[in-house]
Amino acid sequence: MPQPDHPSDDLALLHRFEPVLRYTHGELFLPIAVDDYVAHCSLWDERDEPLVPAGSLTLGSLAEEGRRYRERRLHLRFVQKSLGAKEVRHWRRTERPRVGGIGRFAAVGVIARLIDVVLRLSLLVRGKVPNGLVAAAHRQGKDLAGATYYGRVVRTAGYTVLQYWYFYAFNDWRSTFHGVNDHEADWETVSVYLVPGPSGGLEPAWVAGSSHDHTGDDLRRRWDDPLLDKEGEHPILYPGAGSHSHAFVAGDYVVSVGLPALRAVLRTIQRVRAWLMPFAPEPGSGSFDIPFIDYARGDGVVLTEWNRVPIDDSTEWVRDFRGLWGLDTKDSFGGERAPAGPRYERDGSVRGSWADPLGWAGLDKVPATADEEVAALEERMKLLQSRVDELETEIAAERLAVRGLYAEIRYLAARSDAAPGRPGHLQELEVKEAHLAGLVAERVRLTEEIDVQAGRLAGPRPPGPPGAHLRNPHLPYVVHADFRSRFLRVWAALSIPVLIGGLGALLFWPNLSTLLWFTIGLVAFAVVESVARRRSIEFAASLAGLAITALIVAGVVVALLSGWKIVLAGSLALAALILLVVNVRELRGR
Numbered sequence: 001m002p003q004p005d006h007p008s009d010d011l012a013l014l015h016r017f018e019p020v021l022r023y024t025h026g027e028l029f030l031p032i033a034v035d036d037y038v039a040h041c042s043l044w045d046e047r048d049e050p051l052v053p054a055g056s057l058t059l060g061s062l063a064e065e066g067r068r069y070r071e072r073r074l075h076l077r078f079v080q081k082s083l084g085a086k087e088v089r090h091w092r093r094t095e096r097p098r099v100g101g102i103g104r105f106a107a108v109g110v111i112a113r114l115i116d117v118v119l120r121l122s123l124l125v126r127g128k129v130p131n132g133l134v135a136a137a138h139r140q141g142k143d144l145a146g147a148t149y150y151g152r153v154v155r156t157a158g159y160t161v162l163q164y165w166y167f168y169a170f171n172d173w174r175s176t177f178h179g180v181n182d183h184e185a186d187w188e189t190v191s192v193y194l195v196p197g198p199s200g201g202l203e204p205a206w207v208a209g210s211s212h213d214h215t216g217d218d219l220r221r222r223w224d225d226p227l228l229d230k231e232g233e234h235p236i237l238y239p240g241a242g243s244h245s246h247a248f249v250a251g252d253y254v255v256s257v258g259l260p261a262l263r264a265v266l267r268t269i270q271r272v273r274a275w276l277m278p279f280a281p282e283p284g285s286g287s288f289d290i291p292f293i294d295y296a297r298g299d300g301v302v303l304t305e306w307n308r309v310p311i312d313d314s315t316e317w318v319r320d321f322r323g324l325w326g327l328d329t330k331d332s333f334g335g336e337r338a339p340a341g342p343r344y345e346r347d348g349s350v351r352g353s354w355a356d357p358l359g360w361a362g363l364d365k366v367p368a369t370a371d372e373e374v375a376a377l378e379e380r381m382k383l384l385q386s387r388v389d390e391l392e393t394e395i396a397a398e399r400l401a402v403r404g405l406y407a408e409i410r411y412l413a414a415r416s417d418a419a420p421g422r423p424g425h426l427q428e429l430e431v432k433e434a435h436l437a438g439l440v441a442e443r444v445r446l447t448e449e450i451d452v453q454a455g456r457l458a459g460p461r462p463p464g465p466p467g468a469h470l471r472n473p474h475l476p477y478v479v480h481a482d483f484r485s486r487f488l489r490v491w492a493a494l495s496i497p498v499l500i501g502g503l504g505a506l507l508f509w510p511n512l513s514t515l516l517w518f519t520i521g522l523v524a525f526a527v528v529e530s531v532a533r534r535r536s537i538e539f540a541a542s543l544a545g546l547a548i549t550a551l552i553v554a555g556v557v558v559a560l561l562s563g564w565k566i567v568l569a570g571s572l573a574l575a576a577l578i579l580l581v582v583n584v585r586e587l588r589g590r
Helices: 007-017 034-039 059-068 085-094 110-124 133-141 173-177 260-276 316-320 370-413 416-458 483-508 512-532 536-587
Strands: 020-022 042-044 050-052 075-077 148-156 159-171 183-196 202-209 220-222 234-239 251-258 289-296 307-310
Touching (some): 007 148, 007 159, 007 183, 173 289, 183 234, 202 234, 483 512
Parallel strands (some): 020 234
Antiparallel strands (some): 042 050, 159 183, 251 289
């Protein structure tokens, strides 16, 4: 990766375009300096054996330990001892701000809410950040130097990429803001992509920010996008509360956490449902995506003034320490483990955002300037024209072969001794004709593409809509203020605990009376759920389909039990009648 040639110019560029970060009210952890953080940390290996005690580390010694124990899985610990339950309660009452949230379960159905219970309970058996760690980290981190970013400049493929790396002492998304996970340490990044301007200087073209739900094209916004807020030449981003994931528009975001292992189960359920209830509408496909809210409201602290620290591949602590920057809980899901540094993933591989900042944001395919786009398009047209020329030659040869084979078939057809070989020749002719047709179709398609691109090169080339590259635009979740929305949020919060409680009562008192009341409650639950989510028609259709299926099955069972000979004779008579009708229609040529 090319390295900066002019460090002073690079710092000036970083300063000129550095982002403004607007946090949510209640955010406990802001970007800090890593040297202060490391000075409070101890260093541990994968066996949870201490290598360096707290208070003895510097960035230089951290790099040295990383080189010394390169083959071990190392991790730092910022908090040496969690606070007790009494101290945590006091901290919550006196030091932690309250954040008004929205009902995240109002966005999804019953299955997602049930699966969420399992996801929460799984924290009991997998690696989890201990209780009290957030409060201890908050108290300990108050005195650390803040508002620091680590800037890196990369020049590649016509772009000048300004990377801003932010380090947080803690990700408290789960414990403070009811999100997915907690972990010590958090690295996030924002990149500003500069291109040569008409006057010869550099100007911003794109901005990308690390985010939960998105990759590639969806990470970036064009500089002229009206949904990208700016203060002069400084883009404004909205880090999520506790998660520090970046958003371009202030608001509350629904983040979906998918469970791929359960999607096969979902598909099976849907197939069975379609067989049992053919009249019901098709269900959605995201029932096992669990929703969480990322609060990126921008109504809290605003950071506009920064301490700037340049880094690159030669920075020792960046290059040599591949371990985790906080407690390693060994969570099998990975969510509760601390991250590695800006250069590395948890497994020691180099981060995509570091190794390939263009590919990370889907910009490898986007030329930096209009001249480069023209050159790329002209090269593409040369390749297309070369393929068209090849196709012309192939088509001529294939047409000659088809004509020769057809002439051979006609000649052999006149001879009686050639009849046994004729079917094979005809099959070969069909294959060759299909191949020839495919070649001609490809030539037509490529010729059309060349004509279109030639017209584009000859005329003006407007940039197009600023959001045309987005595949899944991420916009805030809109909370309506009507009665239905308020009821749905309350219902979503209370319904699953009530349902689980009813199931527990059924298991504790397994009698006919309890079963009857549970069934009545289940039907009432389904009615309220369908009405609240405006799925009454789907619910009625499903219920009708289930009732019809049940009546048919019950009728067949009763008939078999009361007189199986009559049922069997009737079935055979019906089959004979259907067969007779089909055969008669065939005889009449219909």
